[in-house]
Amino acid sequence: MAFSCSSVVLIVFSLFLLQCLRGNAAKCHADDEAGLLGFKSGITDDPSGMLNSWEAGTDCCTWGGIECQGGNRVTDIILFGGGDPKIYLTGTISPALSKVRYLQTIYFKDLQNITGTFPELVFKLPRLQFFYIENCDLHGRLPSKIGRLSRLQGPSFAKNAFSGPIPSSISKLTQLTYLSLGSNYFTGEIPDGIRHLKNLSVLNLEQNLFHGKIPDAFSSFFDLYFLSLSNNGLSGEIPPSISALAPRLAFLLLDRNNLSGNIPDFLGNFKALDTLNLSWNGFSGIVPKSFRNLTKIFNLDFSHNDLVDPFPAMDVRGIESLDLSYNHFHLGQIPKWVTSSPIIYSLKLARCGLKFKLDDWKPYETYFYDYIDLSDNEISGSPVRLLNSTDYLVGFWAARNQLRFNMENLKLPKMKTLKYLDLSRNLIYGKLPSSISGLKKLNVAYNHLCCKIPATRFSAKAFLGRLSV
Numbered sequence: 001m002a003f004s005c006s007s008v009v010l011i012v013f014s015l016f017l018l019q020c021l022r023g024n025a026a027k028c029h030a031d032d033e034a035g036l037l038g039f040k041s042g043i044t045d046d047p048s049g050m051l052n053s054w055e056a057g058t059d060c061c062t063w064g065g066i067e068c069q070g071g072n073r074v075t076d077i078i079l080f081g082g083g084d085p086k087i088y089l090t091g092t093i094s095p096a097l098s099k100v101r102y103l104q105t106i107y108f109k110d111l112q113n114i115t116g117t118f119p120e121l122v123f124k125l126p127r128l129q130f131f132y133i134e135n136c137d138l139h140g141r142l143p144s145k146i147g148r149l150s151r152l153q154g155p156s157f158a159k160n161a162f163s164g165p166i167p168s169s170i171s172k173l174t175q176l177t178y179l180s181l182g183s184n185y186f187t188g189e190i191p192d193g194i195r196h197l198k199n200l201s202v203l204n205l206e207q208n209l210f211h212g213k214i215p216d217a218f219s220s221f222f223d224l225y226f227l228s229l230s231n232n233g234l235s236g237e238i239p240p241s242i243s244a245l246a247p248r249l250a251f252l253l254l255d256r257n258n259l260s261g262n263i264p265d266f267l268g269n270f271k272a273l274d275t276l277n278l279s280w281n282g283f284s285g286i287v288p289k290s291f292r293n294l295t296k297i298f299n300l301d302f303s304h305n306d307l308v309d310p311f312p313a314m315d316v317r318g319i320e321s322l323d324l325s326y327n328h329f330h331l332g333q334i335p336k337w338v339t340s341s342p343i344i345y346s347l348k349l350a351r352c353g354l355k356f357k358l359d360d361w362k363p364y365e366t367y368f369y370d371y372i373d374l375s376d377n378e379i380s381g382s383p384v385r386l387l388n389s390t391d392y393l394v395g396f397w398a399a400r401n402q403l404r405f406n407m408e409n410l411k412l413p414k415m416k417t418l419k420y421l422d423l424s425r426n427l428i429y430g431k432l433p434s435s436i437s438g439l440k441k442l443n444v445a446y447n448h449l450c451c452k453i454p455a456t457r458f459s460a461k462a463f464l465g466r467l468s469v
Contacts, residue, residue, distance in 0.1 A: 029073050029074070032099070036097070039094045039096060042096075045090035048088070051089075066078075077100075077105065092114065095119075098124040101127070103125045103127060107130065108133045109132060110134065117141075118138065122149065123145070127151065132155070134156050137160065140162065142166065145169060148172075149173065150173070155173075155176070155179060156180035160183075161185060164187060164188075165191075171197070177200060177202070179204070182206040185209055189211065190214065195215070195218070195220065198222070200224055202224075208231070209233065214236065215239070216240060217241060218241040219241040219244045221245055222247070225250050226251040227249060229253070235258040238264050249270055249272060250272050254277065260284070261283065262285040268290020270294065274297065277301040278301065281304075283306065284305070285307065287302065288312070293315075296317070297316060298319060299322075300322050302324050307327040308327070311331065313337065315337070319343075320341075322348065323373075331352045332354065334354065334361060342365045344369065345371070346370055347369070350374065352377065356380075357380050357381035358379050358382060359381040359382055366389045370394045375398060377400075377401055379402065381403065383403060393418050399423065401425075401426055403423065404426070405428060407432055407444070408430045422441075423447065426446075427447065428448060433454070434454040445461065446464065
């Protein structure tokens with residue numbers, strides 16, 4: 001079909017007019033420009049040029065980290081350092097940012113040097129839904145009126161220096177789907193009012209100074225996927241209402257507290273569980289037989305408790321990391337469900353009552369192993385075949401066993417990733433290879449090694465004991 005000249009002109013003119021209209025629609029509002037430039041004025045150092053495009057008289061909808069949706073109003077500010085220590089902002093959050101009235105998202109992550117207290121300006125942003133200030137340097141208390149941010153769905157104030165108790169008004173934020181307050185200095189008890197935050201999928205309160213019991217407040221958390229209360233001073237038993245999380249919970253992290261009692265049998269019903277960490281507590285008794293039901297679990301850590309035999313025979317399809325160290329187990333052998341895993345990368349069974357010849361242990365796969373800790377057992381034989389068959393091993397610890405082999409048979413140059421090696425207090429003999437200098441940490445003390453010690457940066461303690469020269 002042929003087009004007339006007039007038709008072509010009309011089409012070109014229409015496209016030109018459409019572009020003009022789009023351009024005018026995209027140009028940001030004067031208040032938004034003023035608010036953003038006010039924020040920039042509070043920044044005293046920007047070594048990576050994160051805000052270089054923020055120039056007066058230009059369309060702020062095109063500035064780096066700025067998004068405008070559905071018109072010419074700024075709706076999102078997204079600034080992050082990406083974990084690079086050279087990418088950061090130094091300064092404060094200017095109150096002028098409250099002029100950006102249509103803001104829905106403030107996302108400041110890994111900016112490192114943003115100082116000051118909680119920015120009160122957010123109470124003047126009626127549309128704010130997502131408020132992330134992670135790994136900056138804010139301090140002080142959360143305001144008692146934080147419950148007024150009724151539209152808020154996803155706040156994260158992790159990795160700052162906030163302190164004091166969590167305000168009770170946080171229970172009014174019933175639209176929350178995500179709450180992360182980890183790695184701060186919050187104190188007091190976890191407020192019972194969290195029971196009202198029924199829409200949460202993520203609750204992260206790890207690495208704070210909370211004490212008291214875990215509130216028995218989880219019976220209505222039907223969507224919770226991730227729960228971490230690690231690294232606090234929490235005490236008592238795991239509350240019964242945690243059992244209500246069974247259908248969806250994938251990550252349960254309660255490690256490094258002062259929890260006690262038996263591990264609840266109901267945890268064996270958490271068939272969606274990916275990671276369970278109960279380490280560094282005071283749990284006692286046996287691990288429930290119901291744990292055979294956890295067929296999908298990938299990461300399991302019960303280390304540093306007072307658990308006793310028997311450990312249940314798990315029906316796991318492929319464990320990735322396992323740590324049962326320093327309890328009161330007498331496993332004898334490395335469990336078959338561990339040996340058969342095709343994807344395991346971390347195995348830690350220190351002081352687990354292992355008593356076997358290491359040459360006889362033939363794991364299904366050694367390719368993925370990063371860490372192996374078999375310290376404080378009664379393991380004999382040689383680790384040479386095992387270590388020489390790994391490709392990405394970073395650390396191997398087997399101190400205080402009965403290993404006997406020639407150190408010269410280890411192909412350390414082949415193991416380019418190996419950084420940590422502890423073979424102290426065994427029956428190892430032979431000459432230390434010069435390639436040990438490539439390790440970050442070494443301990444071969446109290447063995448039967450001979451000859452001159454190669455030049456290394458390690459202290460003399462790494463070579464103490466029966467070393468003949």
